[in-house]
Amino acid sequence: MVAKQVEAVDVIKMKKQFILLVISCIAFNVLFAQVDPAQSSYKKKVLETAEVDFLMSYYTQDGKHASVTGGIGNEKLTDMTPTIVVTIPLNVDDVLTVDAGISAYTSASSSNLDPFDASGASNGEGSDDDDRRVFASDAKGSPWVESSGASSKDVWTSINANYSHSSDDRNSIWTANVGFASEYDYSSIGFGGGFTKLFNEKNTEFGIKGQVYIDSWNPRYPTELDSYLEAGQNLNNGFFADIDILNQSGDIIDKDGVQVWSPLNTTLLNDKSRNSYSVSFSFSQILSKNAQFSIFFDLVQQKGWLANPMQRVYFADRSNYYVGNASSIDNYTSPRNTDVFQLADDLERLPTSRFKIPIGARLNYFINESVSLRTYYRYYFDDWGIKSHTVNLEVPIKFADGKFTLYPNYRFYNQNAADYFAPFESHSSSSKFYTSDYDLSKFDSHQYGLGFKYTDIFARLKVFKLGLKSVDLRYSIYNRSDGLDSNIVSAGIKFVLD
Amino acid sequence: MKKKIIVNAAIVICCTSCVAVKEYEKININDPDMNLSATSIKRFETNFQVYREGASGANGGKTGGGCGCN
DSSP: OHHHHHHHHHHHHHHHHHHHHHHHHHHHHHHHHHHOHHHHHHSOOSSSSOEEEEEEEEEEEEOSBOTTTTTOBOOOEEEEOOEEEEEEEOSSSEEEEEEEEEEEEEEHHHHTTSGGGGGTSSOOOSSOTTSOOSOGGGOOOOTTSOOOSGGGEEEEEEEEEEEEEEOTTSOEEEEEEEEEEEETTEEEEEEEEEEEEEETTTTEEEEEEEEEEEEEEOOOOOHHHHHHHHTTTOTTSGGGGGOOOBOTTSOBOOTTSSSOOOOSOSOOOSOOEEEEEEEEEEEEEEEETTEEEEEEEEEEEEEEOOSOTTOEEOBTTSOOOEEEOGGGGGGTTSTTOOSEEEOOSEEOBOOSEEEEEEEEEEEEEEOSSSBEEEEEEEEEEETTSOEEEEEEEEOOEEETTTTEEEEEEEEEEEEOOOTTBOOTTOBOTTOSOBBOOGGGSSEEEEEEEEEEEEEOTTOOSEETTEEEEEEEEEEEEEEETTSOEEEEEEEEEEEEEO | OHHHHHHHHHHHHHHHHHSOOOGGGOTTTTSGGGOSSOOGGGHHHHHHHHHHSSOOOSSSSOSSOSSSOO
């Protein structure tokens, strides 16, 4: 009996010891997993610390083919774009990037939505250029003179957020983004996602990305077209009541006569949406210790009102009518014309669908410690008849132990004209689609640039809690064969959080 | 002739890519100037080009949405 009791106590003790051993093992394993430095350091953070980029650009252009005035006129434009990009590591795998910026511009071409502002024919108050004309009888304007109405300047604002998640082995990356942009006649909501897969010891990379933009016009129209409809299509009413309209000979027309000005269409814009859907594929491959290349391929479908409701068109087969100084009509297409304006025949009209396919490739070669070669080529075609080639070459040159880099670069671009393009006074009014926007004309362009970069990989210079990592400066000149010339200065400062 | 060049180039690329470059051999490939995407500051140039040219895309920039451009 006693022996049985001792045996039972021994069994209970053994059970307790076994349970204790199991608990100890589990506890050890848990503890081991928590404190193992080798395992925790094995998974390196995708981004070690938060980064802040302050970016800025200043762009100017000048030309003689303003699209708002039907393919002739002053194209002067300035644009300043302060932008901030904050990149934050959320944990070892995830990164959030927030990108916010504005683009503040002044445009001579846009100002001529209401060309009669220059003469004080309207007081320019409010967002609508064609309100409250107080001296309409003095109305005069010119495609070559910048007007002063509300449409002469605007601010475009945008904010985007991008989230990325990397797998434990860093061979798979998922991304998602959402964004919003707005200006006075346009707003946009964008969202998308992507997936990137790395193979072959990270020598090969394949990516796919989808992007949707749901955009909407808040249309502004050339003032004479808008005013004509507001006045009930009667030239003795509203804005036109106190204005003399001239024919090609400079004679004042009888507004009740047979030969009077009227636009071709009285329907302006009947669809305010303008949506874009794109799928992008990318493939990159390391070729050797010194060379790698990538190929990009996009499929883009656009639907909605793809024409710009601000842009006038003048037909060759319709009579011309003017407002302003009769003696300047003969010089209408010359910059010497400062005081007569031709009334539009219509807005530009373009198909409500466009399918675009750009295919691009990059090849980068590391020549030596100081010099690399960056090359890019793109072939593009769409169902509006545009085909284009783009070539870009850049040769980064490092000096002072890599602290400084110079970036001389050159870009060549050419395109043929869209099927619907014709110059000022060249379209036929029987055409279904027409535009005189020279961005859709046949041209080639050359861009020459020089960049400069200062890099401090240790970010030793501190500003509060931010360490300066790099400073970028870039200047480029752009010459288009139709006479448009532009300059752009860009600057960027990157900080890392201490 | 063109076909021969393309075929030869494809063979060279395929053969080269069969030999993977190890992580410790990627010091030159990992140089920031060898990056296959455009630099952040270049976004402004890409942006005005999207407005001033009929073509867009395949360069990391916009393909037509988000602005009243082409």
